[in-house]
Amino acid sequence: MARFTRFNAVSLALGMAFLYLPIVLLIIFSFNESRLVTVWGGFSTKWYVELFRNQQLLDAARVSILVGLTTACIATVLGTLAAVALTRTARLPGRSLFTAMTYAPLVMPEVITGLSLLLLFVALGIDRGFWTITIAHTTFALCFVAVVVQSRLAAFDMSIEEAAQDLGAPPWKAFLLVTLPAIAPAVAAGWLLAFTLSLDDLVIASFTSGPGSTTLPMKIFSAVRLGVSPDINAACTILIGIVAVGVVAATFATGYRTRRAG
Amino acid sequence: MADRLRSIAVALPPYIWLLAFFLAPFIIVLRMSFSESVIAQPPYSPTFDISQGLSGLWESVKEFSTFNYTFLAEDSLYWRAYLSSVRIAAISTVITLLIGFPMAYAMARAPLRWRPLLLALVILPFWTSFLIRVYAWIGILKRDGLLNQLLMSLGVITEPLTILNTEPAVFIGIVYAYLPFMVLPLYASLERQDPALLEAASDLGSPPWLAFWQITVRLAVPGILAGCLLVFIPAVGEFVIPNLLGGSSTLMIGQTLWDEFFSNRDWPLASAVAVILVLVLVVPITIFQRAQSRTTG
Numbered sequence: 081m082a083r084f085t086r087f088n089a090v091s092l093a094l095g096m097a098f099l100y101l102p103i104v105l106l107i108i109f110s111f112n113e114s115r116l117v118t119v120w121g122g123f124s125t126k127w128y129v130e131l132f133r134n135q136q137l138l139d140a141a142r143v144s145i146l147v148g149l150t151t152a153c154i155a156t157v158l159g160t161l162a163a164v165a166l167t168r169t170a171r172l173p174g175r176s177l178f179t180a181m182t183y184a185p186l187v188m189p190e191v192i193t194g195l196s197l198l199l200l201f202v203a204l205g206i207d208r209g210f211w212t213i214t215i216a217h218t219t220f221a222l223c224f225v226a227v228v229v230q231s232r233l234a235a236f237d238m239s240i241e242e243a244a245q246d247l248g249a250p251p252w253k254a255f256l257l258v259t260l261p262a263i264a265p266a267v268a269a270g271w272l273l274a275f276t277l278s279l280d281d282l283v284i285a286s287f288t289s290g291p292g293s294t295t296l297p298m299k300i301f302s303a304v305r306l307g308v309s310p311d312i313n314a315a316c317t318i319l320i321g322i323v324a325v326g327v328v329a330a331t332f333a334t335g336y337r338t339r340r341a342g
Numbered sequence: 343m344a345d346r347l348r349s350i351a352v353a354l355p356p357y358i359w360l361l362a363f364f365l366a367p368f369i370i371v372l373r374m375s376f377s378e379s380v381i382a383q384p385p386y387s388p389t390f391d392i393s394q395g396l397s398g399l400w401e402s403v404k405e406f407s408t409f410n411y412t413f414l415a416e417d418s419l420y421w422r423a424y425l426s427s428v429r430i431a432a433i434s435t436v437i438t439l440l441i442g443f444p445m446a447y448a449m450a451r452a453p454l455r456w457r458p459l460l461l462a463l464v465i466l467p468f469w470t471s472f473l474i475r476v477y478a479w480i481g482i483l484k485r486d487g488l489l490n491q492l493l494m495s496l497g498v499i500t501e502p503l504t505i506l507n508t509e510p511a512v513f514i515g516i517v518y519a520y521l522p523f524m525v526l527p528l529y530a531s532l533e534r535q536d537p538a539l540l541e542a543a544s545d546l547g548s549p550p551w552l553a554f555w556q557i558t559v560r561l562a563v564p565g566i567l568a569g570c571l572l573v574f575i576p577a578v579g580e581f582v583i584p585n586l587l588g589g590s591s592t593l594m595i596g597q598t599l600w601d602e603f604f605s606n607r608d609w610p611l612a613s614a615v616a617v618i619l620v621l622v623l624v625v626p627i628t629i630f631q632r633a634q635s636r637t638t639g
Contacts, residue, residue, distance in 0.1 A: 084451045091444035092452070092460070098441070099467050099521060102478035105488060109481065158356045165353030171346070172353055181360040183631040187572065189579020189623070191596045192616045195603060196367030199613070203370050219363040222356060227634075251348060273469075280471045283581055287603075297473050304477050304586065316474040323469050 103320065110313035127314040137299055137315060144279055144296040147210065151217040152275035158218070159225025159270055160263075164255075166226065167233045185223045193220060194287030201288065208290030216288040217278040224277060225270035232266035233259075276323055368620075375613035376406040410614035420598065420615065424622060427595040430509065430584075431577035434516035438524045438573050439566065441517065446528035446565075447558075450535075461529070468522045476515050476586050483511050483587065507589025515583040520576070524569040531565025532558070564633065571630040575623055595619055 110128075114121025131137060162182055165172060172178060185193065197216045201208055236259060244254035260267070282297040289295065296319070303312050414420045449460045467475065482488045483506040490502040505511050535558065543553035559566075581596035588594070595615065603612040 088448035092448040095445035162356035169349035187575040200367040
């Protein structure tokens with residue numbers, strides 16, 4: 081009855097082509113000899129060489145990676161705690177407010193999040209820079225971590241942790257030694273998600289950054305507004321490459337873990 | 343009791359973080375939206391005066407000015423921006439649904455061993471930079487871009503089409519960037535359906551299209567709703583896509599807020615624009631949040 085028809089195959093193939101063609105074209109044209117971005121002038125890696133001479137771009141990349149790593153670590157801890165609180169405590173005081181605050185940032189338009197955080201930093205008299213960007217990124221990234229970890233935690237059999245406690249393990253130890261390894265793939269995925277979200281963010285970083293803390297997307301955005309150019313294509317290709325390696329590594333890690341566990 | 347204290351202790355760090363960096367900033371935006379901007383002064387000075395306690399708070403409430411809101415209500419530019427954002431987001435959401443549904447349906451019908459791969463393929467673009475994916479379309483859509491080159495070499499058109507910096511380019515950008523957000527919840531709800539229901543319908547004499555409409559689509563309504571909200575809500579406030587692909591001809595509220603903030607430096611007015619944008623989105627966000635906590639919590 082539920083057969084995979086030709087119509088299914090065609091709609092899937094067209095959809096995938098739509099998703100991937102722009103990225104593939106961008107990668108191809110980053111190796112273009114010609115300065116004209118849409119005319120093929122032969123294979124060349126000269127734009128990559130040019131890129132690595134661009135000190136401003138390298139500085140921005142360094143800021144982005146540092147912000148991303150810090151964000152990912154703080155957001156993973158806070159997000160995992162939030163997920164535990166959401167799945168296990170039905171009678172938390174102010175639970176509905178807590179739930180609302182964990183889900184709202186997932187869909188809140190970035191311009192609003194950015195604007196409101198900037199006004200907070202100004203009201204508190206905090207100088208904008210590395211830490212304000214990191215705090216801003218952590219705020220929305222922790223919500224994504226919470227959702228990812230929560231779905232895994234909901235499927236986890238609580239009786240195993242209870243058994244550990246019955247055998248004399250203190251609750252924190254039972255959680256660390258029994259539950260945490262079981263939800264580790266979700267925690268790892270959450271960390272990676274937080275890192276890429278931070279690495280990717282333009283709008284919130286633009287509101288919360290200060291002089292001397294320009295992130296890579298901000299740099300790329302200001303370059304892109306002047307027009308398409310092959311060195312930007314090259315920078316984008318490197319970013320895509322880093323993310324692809326990370327995702328493949330994470331997939332293998334989770335695959336390995338689940339195989340070993342099953 | 344110890345359990346209760348422990349669970350509160352677990353919830354406390356993220357709770358306090360979100361109160362401080364998500365809720366408190368909104369209250370400041372709200373306060374700021376009632377301030378008047380003063381020319382030749384840092385435009386951000388009047389916020390809450392907490393140092394004088396409650397009476398100071400009341401004094402600052404009395405100083406509330408609805409100037410910004412009156413200004414927004416009287417200037418038709420802002421109304422047009424709100425309306426056109428909602429319209430563009432709604433049209434894009436419908437197109438995303440029309441493309442995403444057949445994809446999700448095909449994935450749910452695909453052989454079991456293909457499904458993890460197909461799922462990974464849909465999620466993967468989400469991991470690559472949003473900015474880069476939107477930027478990639480400039481090279482495709484511009485006048486001497488790849489799409490026009492292709493169409494002209496195929497003989498479909500003789501003159502290059504102007505797509506970049508028009509509204510259709512914004513539709514393409516939004517549909518493209520948010521397609522995974524539509525496909526994933528749709529797939530989740532379609533995959534869960536029992537094929538036996540369709541067999542039962544056909545045994546009872548229902549033609550396939552009717553069974554599809556009455557069973558497959560009806561049962562997928564929660565997924566359709568979730569997908570549509572996940573596309574619609576962020577699309578209304580979208581800034582990057584209209585800025586890069588829409589050019590000056592498209593008017594969207596995210597862009598207006600950005601300009602008010604960075605170009606005109608009128609922070610109180612930008613705050614008022616943000617407050618109204620939140621009000622516009624409160625209903626869809628509430629529906630989304632209810633649906634989320636029902637399915638996962």
